[in-house]
Amino acid sequence: xxxxxxxxxxxxxxxxxxxxxxxxxxxxxxxxxxxxxxxxxxxxxxxxxxxxxxxxxxxxxxxxxxxxxxxxxxxxxxxxxxxxxxxxxxxxxxxxxxxxxxxxxxxxxxxxxxxxxxxxxxxxxxxxxxxxxxxxxxxxxxxxxxxxxxxxxxxxxxxxxxxxxxxxxxxxxxxxxxxxxxxxxxxxxxxxxxxxxxxxxxxxxxxxxxxxxxxxxxxxxxxxxxxxxxxxxxxxxxxxxxxxxxxxxxxxxxxxxxxxxxxxxxxxxxxxxxxxxxxxxxxxxxxxxxxxxxxxxxxxxxxxxxxxxxxxxxxxxxxxxxxxxxxxxxxxxxxxxxxxxxxxxxxxxxxxxxxxxxxxxxxxxxxxxxxxxxxxxxxxxxxxxxxxxxxxxxxxxxxxxxxxxxxxxxxxxxxxxxxxxxxxxxxx
Amino acid sequence: xxxxxxxxxxxxxxxxxxxxxxxxxxxxxxxxxxxxxxxxxxxxxxxxxxxxxxxxxxxxxxxxxxxxxxxxxxxxxxxxxxxxxxxxxxxxxxxxxxxxxxxxxxxxxxxxxxxxxxxxxxxxxxxxxxxxxxxxxxxxxxxxxxxxxxxxxxxxxxxxxxxxxxxxxxxxxxxxxxxxxxxxxxxxxxxxxxxxxxxxxxxxxxxxxxxxxxxxxxxxxxxxxxxxxxxxxxxxxxxxxxxxxxxxxxxxxxxxxxxxxxxxxxxxxxxxxxxxxxxxxxxxxxxxxxxxxxxxxxxxxxxxxxxxx
Numbered sequence: 001x002x003x004x005x006x007x008x009x010x011x012x013x014x015x016x017x018x019x020x021x022x023x024x025x026x027x028x029x030x031x032x033x034x035x036x037x038x039x040x041x042x043x044x045x046x047x048x049x050x051x052x053x054x055x056x057x058x059x060x061x062x063x064x065x066x067x068x069x070x071x072x073x074x075x076x077x078x079x080x081x082x083x084x085x086x087x088x089x090x091x092x093x094x095x096x097x098x099x100x101x102x103x104x105x106x107x108x109x110x111x112x113x114x115x116x117x118x119x120x121x122x123x124x125x126x127x128x129x130x131x132x133x134x135x136x137x138x139x140x141x142x143x144x145x146x147x148x149x150x151x152x153x154x155x156x157x158x159x160x161x162x163x164x165x166x167x168x169x170x171x172x173x174x175x176x177x178x179x180x181x182x183x184x185x186x187x188x189x190x191x192x193x194x195x196x197x198x199x200x201x202x203x204x205x206x207x208x209x210x211x212x213x214x215x216x217x218x219x220x221x222x223x224x225x226x227x228x229x230x231x232x233x234x235x236x237x238x239x240x241x242x243x244x245x246x247x248x249x250x251x252x253x254x255x256x257x258x259x260x261x262x263x264x265x266x267x268x269x270x271x272x273x274x275x276x277x278x279x280x281x282x283x284x285x286x287x288x289x290x291x292x293x294x295x296x297x298x299x300x301x302x303x304x305x306x307x308x309x310x311x312x313x314x315x316x317x318x319x320x321x322x323x324x325x326x327x328x329x330x331x332x333x334x335x336x337x338x339x340x341x342x343x344x345x346x347x348x349x350x351x352x353x354x355x356x357x358x359x360x361x362x363x364x365x366x367x368x369x370x371x372x373x374x375x376x377x378x379x380x381x382x383x384x385x386x387x388x389x390x391x392x393x394x395x396x397x398x399x400x401x402x403x404x405x406x407x408x409x410x411x412x413x414x415x416x417x418x419x420x421x422x423x424x425x426x427x428x
Numbered sequence: 429x430x431x432x433x434x435x436x437x438x439x440x441x442x443x444x445x446x447x448x449x450x451x452x453x454x455x456x457x458x459x460x461x462x463x464x465x466x467x468x469x470x471x472x473x474x475x476x477x478x479x480x481x482x483x484x485x486x487x488x489x490x491x492x493x494x495x496x497x498x499x500x501x502x503x504x505x506x507x508x509x510x511x512x513x514x515x516x517x518x519x520x521x522x523x524x525x526x527x528x529x530x531x532x533x534x535x536x537x538x539x540x541x542x543x544x545x546x547x548x549x550x551x552x553x554x555x556x557x558x559x560x561x562x563x564x565x566x567x568x569x570x571x572x573x574x575x576x577x578x579x580x581x582x583x584x585x586x587x588x589x590x591x592x593x594x595x596x597x598x599x600x601x602x603x604x605x606x607x608x609x610x611x612x613x614x615x616x617x618x619x620x621x622x623x624x625x626x627x628x629x630x631x632x633x634x635x636x637x638x639x640x641x642x643x644x645x646x647x648x649x650x651x652x653x654x655x656x657x658x659x660x661x662x663x664x665x666x667x668x669x670x671x672x673x674x675x676x677x678x679x680x681x682x683x684x685x686x687x688x689x690x691x692x693x694x695x696x697x698x699x700x701x702x703x704x705x706x707x708x709x710x711x712x713x714x715x716x717x718x719x720x721x722x723x724x725x726x727x728x729x730x731x732x733x734x735x736x737x
Contacts, residue, residue, distance in 0.1 A: 157536065163535075163536050163539065227719070227720040227723070228723075230723060234465075234674070235674075235719060235723050235724075237465070237674075238671060238674045238675075238719060239716060239719055239720075241667070241670075241671065242671065242712045242715050242716045242719070243716070245667075245708055245712045246708075246709055246712045246713060246716065248708075249705075249706070249707075249708035249709035249712065250709055252705060253705055253706055253709060260705075351663055351667065355543055355547065358540060358543065359540070359543075359544070362536070362537060362540045366534075366536075391551055391554060391555050392551075392555075394547055394548075394550075394551040395548050395551050395552070398544035398545070398547045398548045398551075399544075399548065401540065401541075401544045402525075402526060402541045402544050402545065405530060405533070405537045405538075405540055405541045405544075406529045406530060406541070409530060409532075409533030409534055409537040410533075410534060410537070
């Protein structure tokens with residue numbers, strides 16, 4: 001009782017204490033801890049799960065168990081504590097001096113090397129974590145793709161300050177053109193006939209296909225951008241909405257692309273390393289774009305178009321380039337998406353997709369790379385974790401989003417610069 | 429294609445367009461006064477149809493059980509009035525919960541809450557009514573008149589006339605009443621008008637109430653013409669009506685009505701001339717082209733909006 005009261009008076013007390021306790025752990029430490037945790041899970045996960053009375057390793061941090069089988073909650077909690085939380089915290093805290101030392105050594109090298117080391121660690125964690133279960137693999141891939149998608153929409157809706165509804169359309173263009181590229185050239189298929197090229201060099205050809213997908217959707221963006229950036233106002237919202245419907249309807253009517261039935265038979269080229277590398281590359285390039293002169297011009301256009309014009313910003317050109325840039329990455333994300341599911345049909349890219357992407361952008365936060373990552377990850381995880389609730393899920397997630405909008409109208413982490421050096425630096 | 433055939437489709441298009449026009453009015457009024465997209469409006473239309481369905485079913489059952497015996501035409505009128513009332517309460521609730529707390533926030537955030545409220549409404553109806561479609565009870569015996577080869581049902585005539593009557597009533601209200609004047613003033617400048625003693629909250633609530641009532645009327649009439657309801661019909665109609673509202677021009681009641689009828693005409697005639705799978709593609713392409721050449725809509729005036737983003 002007393003404890004509760006003191007917590008009410010100092011609501012941030014415990015949290016602050018935890019934060020101060022772990023203040024000297026660099027990101028490297030957390031990654032190493034997570035790596036140890038996933039290795040541990042792979043080694044003894046199954047026997048640990050059995051010992052705690054669980055039939056198998058909980059796939060998603062026990063969330064599915066909490067909602068489906070309440071009797072197993074203590075076991076699942078114990079599992080998450082023993083195999084995820086404890087190893088990470090202990091290794092991060094105990095090894096902090098060592099990791100800080102390593103971090104300082106790394107920081108003597110160029111920033112790129114440091115970043116690559118961190119990313120390699122992150123990839124290793126993902127790889128081992130998804131090794132346990134195929135469900136984890138597909139969920140992680142889709143989550144990474146949605147990060148790219150969210151970030152590219154954030155360029156338009158956050159950095160540029162317009163309201164675009166065209167992302168499902170761009171995604172559809174990307175998904176279909178990448179599929180056309182791979183299915184048409186590399187697969188023996190009844191729709192397009194014999195394979196023209198051998199598919200031994202997926203590593204080379206798939207990125208080419210993705211670039212093609214991105215270019216196609218950037219070209220689609222041009223169709224919207226030219227008329228709608230003549231005037232300021234809400235017309236982008238309408239024209240882009242009409243565009244999404246047009247693309248969807250067009251795809252439904254093109255028989256050689258499978259019409260409403262969709263297109264299947266994509267080769268299994270969206271492997272985890274491929275998705276990971278493309279998404280990291282995308283995030284890096286988009287981050288560079290929004291911090292560049294062009295990105296600053298974009299912010300200026302958003303804040304005051306007339307003033308920006310007076311400061312010699314070519315507002316129309318800036319907007320068109322940024323819009324096409326965002327569409328390019330949406331197309332790439334669509335191409336990856338098609339090759340993860342290995343099936344696309346036009347109804348995937350409808351209003352539901354639009355609501356999902358918009359939710360991710362506005363939940364995470366406008367004008368921020370962190371925000372997009374947080375938004376995409378949390379909405380995807382929530383969507384998966386609440387799956388056992390079935391229809392109730394579609395009440396809980398919207399309610400949560402409404403609350404976020406009411407209390408933080410610009411999203412959770414908005415207007416924050418993504419500073420890699422600050423993120424990775426040693427903490428002591 | 430002969431003249432009768434065209435006339436027949438004109439009548440179908442009038443009916444089809446009147447649904448769009450009635451829903452578009454709700455979007456257009458909210459947009460002109462608060463400058464925001466009420467993305468929940470399509471789902472309010474859907475809920476209105478379901479409220480109408482529940483009321484009709486209840487009243488018919490009561491009549492059958494002999495609790496209160498009412499003739500069918502009275503049930504219809506009662507249903508329409510009560511459903512409009514209940515749905516306007518829902519509209520005001522949506523405004524109070526989803527939009528009023530966000531009045532100082534970026535407009536896009538309010539659009540997101542609207543979208544989410546729409547999803548909540550749809551899920552709620554889905555979980556109450558189940559996924560299967562429900563059949564709207566028919567209250568009026570359908571009579572088909574045959575005028576020079578063109579067949580017209582009494583329901584079609586009623587729908588078109590009631591819609592046009594509602595539009596004229598709204599027009600009179602906005603142009604000739606004190607409340608309507610406040611609404612027009614608010615649409616002109618919503619920062620200064622509150623200083624003149626007009627409560628923006630009252631006007632906003634009233635706008636939502638009127639828009640939702642019109643949507644409910646559209647929902648019931650839709651149920652009478654196409655007696656099958658399902659929870660996703662709000663999305664289908666709502667987004668097209670939204671496009672109609674913008675196509676009509678900001679804050680133009682007449683524009684929203686005409687654009688609603690225009691979309692109805694485009695859809696019906698595209699479906700009669702081309703394969704019906706091409707309907708959306710051609711309809712949206714036409715809208716796209718119209719917007720390219722008239723970016724402010726058919727009847728909207730160019731304005732310089734300083735976006736509150």
